Amino acid sequence: MNAISPWLLNANAVLNSPALQPLYTMEANGYAFDIVNLEDSVWLVAAWPEKSRIAFRLANSPNDHLVIKKLLTKNKQLTLQISSLFGAYEILIDLPGNEQTILHYKTTLKPSADLLFPYWPRDIVPLGAPDSEVLADGEVMVKQVGTRSGQLYFKLTRPKAGAVFYLQNLTALADYNQQTETSAGDTVGGEWPEIGFALPPTIKNKALEAGKGYVLSDAYIVLSDEVPSDEPAMVRQYLDMLATVYLVLPKPETHYQHWPDILAKGLHDLIDSPGCWSQVDGHHYFNAYVSDYATPPEIMVQLAVLLPLLDYVEWSDAQLEVMKKIKEGLPAFYNEELGTVVRWHPKVADTMEGEEEQKQPLVMDSWYLHHPLLNLSRLALKGDKVAEKLFLDSLGYAIKVAKHFDYTWPVFYKVDTLEVVKAETQPGKGGEKDVPGLYAHVMLQAWELTREKKYLAEAERSAQRLRGLGFDLFYQANNTAFSAGAFLRLYKVTKKDVYKELSYLCLANILKNVRLWDCNYGYGKNFPSFFALFPLNDAPYTAVYEEQEVFCAFHDYLKHAEGQDILPSLRLLIAEYIRFLVERAVYYYPTMLPAAMLKEKPKIGEVDKNLWIALEDLHDGWEQSGEVGQEVYGAGNAFGILPRHYMQVPEAGLMIFTDYPTYGFSAKKHRPVRFQLSGDKRLKCRMMIVKTGKANLPALTVKCNHESIKGKAAAGGHLEYTLTGEATIVINWKS
Structure with missing residues (x-):
């Protein structure tokens, strides 16, 4: 047991006193809930059917005598009005219904004087058994890191009780954060x-104003009497609890972004801006960042832009000369002596000054080997013979490296000697833990291309390395997302349940690293950030490149999941991430943001504030963004969104946009148009009928689950509809 504070020790003793009399008691689903007043604090105490208990602090006023002015009950909502020396509290409590053991409480304070809070105790006390001085024992499995979701997932093991998922709706604290600059x-x-x-904690001269109301807590809590027995049970419980809270969590409104125009601007600047390009040995290469001429061209960067461009041209039937430029330069990255593609362009790799560990000619970042191979395999499966040769010729080396490291990769190693340059991300934290999944994806691609069983065996061998990593699996978001898709495919091929469970494990790690709140303070007021995803498990910002690749990987996951029995909570959460990203992603472009919130010198x-090339990084509301730079290899943003969310109906002079993923879209020249929405029927999404020419839209008939629905007029002559997840949509028109 860790050392504890006197606040927790005293609260545990008083809350365990048999003489304690509750102000209010109720029961639901076998759980008992008491409201108790300890004079300097008011608590909600929840008891499991087996009588183990946990307490949540609703109000706090040190060295005070809190007075309950009113306790009102209506349906299953309680309202407490409490007076204290430093102000008036109002607490709203939504008690559990009959179907879900979910609690919600919201605490608002109106200070009687300008207040500073130099310290505030944590608000949960896991209580030991009644009349016992022995503290409860348990384990925290997930908690907030940085500005990710304000979440806590833990289990109580002595006395044996169950598990708790706690989510603080940090959006509601914006006034507190804005006023105190916290x-x-x-x-x-x-x-x-x-x-x-x-x-x-507040700082000097940044006090709460007297007479103004501030939300101090807005918590959602799910209780379970199940103590997960193994990793798959833990993952499923976490995902189900997260989805349960998500359904009742207040979510911001989204707004339609017209991605055809955004893409056109981005494509123009990507091709025509000199800062996006370098030239080596007669070939053109994308820089990693705008005007970054000190770093040699990287194969990952070229392919990270090329593949989204390919998505776009397949959707649009356009011809882009820029794609030919990129492809012509790819063979230069192949090292004949080593038998593999390498990260840095060999002709200029020795110009690096080694200011970072990986910026040396023969140093490889483990995921940087596999990511280009994955993209080369995608090109190969589409019939590109140059990409196929580069991919197949590099597989032997990739397998040699995997076996050398026993399918557990370090962070950096030398490509010639395989000497480890950096073994761990941090001492004791291990290397790039999700690379076994990325490698498995590469091997699956090789198997699909060649049908040689040795590659399938390699994929299975590598996949086993992720078992038992729990919520520490995540190294980089896109790698983990690709791993999830690979394991779902492995499950479909082998029918082994372990791979489906591993896909859930990967997705749980990703969803642990999102922000389920909107940062509406400081610079955060200028862009939406709800459901944003962080690129690394300790990154202080969200990043465009990893987000757009996870977005595409999530689409692929849902495609592979068609007809499969996967967790409903995953279908819900994946579709919601996609829905919010389709709006949020445009705010990575500096053109959408005020100049004051951008770093002048990344x-x-x-x-370049006027360039439609995305920033790498968006930060907490008190920090400027664009600190790293303007990311050329994040240019795939728009090219990934447009083909996946706009269905073309040229015969009717329109496109159909949905912010939920869809499947089953009928061929362009057939009518009526039919498709199915992904997601969950308990949640809503947007559909836009987008006119593509100067003429008005034709007369339309739109049916959602066989019921006719009407749209509302939107800017640009478009029509907007509100739909529900899982719906079947049929659209017809008059010529």
């Missing part, structure tokens, strides 16, 4: 048993 990052967590949410290259 961040909502790292506010939910702690070490057992000192756990929960603590208000960020770490790499330069930021």
Whole structure:
């Protein structure tokens, strides 16, 4: 047991007193809930059917005597009005219904004087057995990191009780954060048993104003009497609890972004801006960042832009000369002596000054070998013979490296000697833990291309390395997302349930690293950030490249999941991530943001406010963004969105946009048009009928699940509809 504070020790003792009399008691689903007043704090105590208990602090006023002015009950909602020396509290409590054991409470304070909070205790006390001085024992499995979701997922093991998922709706704290100039990052967590949410401490001259109301807590809690027995049970419970809370969590409104225009601007700047290009040995290559001429061309960068461009030209039937330029330069990255493609362009690799560990000619970042191979395999499966040769010729080396490291990759190693340059991300944290999944994806691609069983065996061998990693699997978001898709495919090929469970494990790691709140303070007021995804497990910002690749990987996952029995919670959460990204992604472009929130001098290259090339990074509301630079290899953003969310109906002079993923879209020249929405029927999404020419839209008949629905007029002559997930849509028109 870790050392504890006197606050927790005293609260545990008083809350366990048999003489304690509750103000209010109710039962639901076998659980008992008590409201108790300890004079300096008011608590909600929840008891499991087996009588193990946990307490949540609703109000706090040190060295005070809180007075309950009113306790009102209506249906299953309680309202507490409490007076204290430093102000008036109002607490709204939504008690559990009959179907879900989910609690919600919201605490608002109106200070009687300008207030500073230099310290605030965490708000959860896992209680020991009644009349016992022995503290409860348990384990925290997920907690907030940085500005990710304000979440806490833990289990109580002594006395045996179950598991708890706690989510603080940090969006609601925006007024507090704005007034005190504090961040909502790292506010939910702690070490057992000192756990929960603590208000960020205020600083001098940044006090709460007297007479103004501030939300101090807005918590959603799911209780379960199941203590997960193994990793798959833990993952399923986490995902189901997260989805349960998500359904009732307040979510911001989204807005339609017209991606055809956004893509046109981005394509123009990508091709015509000199800062996006370098030239080596007669070939043109994309820079990694705008005006980054110090870093040699990287094969990952070229392919990270080429593949989304290919998605776009297949959708549009366009011809892009830029794709030919990129392809012509790819063979230069193949090293005949080593028998593999390498990261840096060999002709200029020795110009690097080694200011970073990986910026040396023969140093490989483990995922940087596999990511280009994955993209080369995609090109090969589409019939590109140059890509196929580069891919197949590099497979032997990739397998040799995998076996050398026993399918557990370090961070950096030398490509010639396989000497480890950097073994771990941090001491004791291991290397790039999700690379076994990325490697498995590459091997699956090789099997699909050649049908040689040795590649399928390699994929299975590597996949086993991810078992037992729990919520520590995630190294980089796109790698983990590709791993999830690979394991779902492995499950479909082998019918072994372990691979489906591993795909869930990968997805749970990704969803642990999102932000389920909107940062509406400081610079955060200028862009939506709800459901944003962080690229690394400790990254302080969200990043365009990883987000757009996860977006595409999620689409692929849903495609492979068609007809498969996968967790409904996953279908819900994946579709919702996609829905919010389709709006959010445009705010990675500096043209959409005020100049004041952009770094004038990024770490790499330069930021051109007028250039439709995405920033790498968006930060917490008190920090400027664009710190890293303007990311050329994140240019696939628009090229990934347009083909996946716009269905073309040229015969009717329109396109159909949905912000949920779809499947089953009928051929362009047939009518009526039919398709199915992904997601969950309990949630809503947007559909736009987008006119593509100067003429008005034709007279339309739109049916959702066999019921006719009407759209509303939108800017640009388009029509907007609100639909539900899982719906079947049929659209017809008069010529």
